[in-house]
Amino acid sequence: MNINFDKQLNTLGLRCPEPIMLVRKTIRELAVGQVLYIIADDSATVRDIPSFCRHMDHKLVASNVDSKPYQYWIQKSH
Numbered sequence: 001m002n003i004n005f006d007k008q009l010n011t012l013g014l015r016c017p018e019p020i021m022l023v024r025k026t027i028r029e030l031a032v033g034q035v036l037y038i039i040a041d042d043s044a045t046v047r048d049i050p051s052f053c054r055h056m057d058h059k060l061v062a063s064n065v066d067s068k069p070y071q072y073w074i075q076k077s078h
Contacts, residue, residue, distance in 0.1 A: 001044035003062055003073050006030060012069060015033060016044035020052055023074070027058065030076045038072040045070055 009026050011019035019040050027036055038049065046065050049072050053060040060071040 001062060001064055001071065001073075003014060003037070004035065005035040008037045008039070011038060011045070012043065015042050016048065019045050020031060023049065023052060024056075025075065027076055029055075032076055034076050036074045036076070038074065040070045040072070041058045041068045045072070046071065049074070053069045 007026065007030060009020055009022060014022070019038070020033070021044050024039060030036060038045075049063070050060055052058075053074055058077045059075040061075050063073070064071040
């Protein structure tokens with residue numbers, strides 16, 4: 001996928017709950033409308049990142065979870 005993003009977060013090798021904690025911390029640093037690109041290899045992120053977006057009201061622009069490494073693009077909404 002070729003999606004523009006403003007910041008990249010590499011969580012390869014980290015296991016739950018570390019990836020989602022880093023996503024939460026990093027997205028706070030972005031301005032509204034900016035996109036965070038996340039690369040992960042923890043299977044829990046397949047569930048946790050979409051759930052985080054719903055709970056925190058951010059937009060999951062796209063994801064690629066067919067094979068590792070998983071990729072996610074989150075747009076900060078507020």
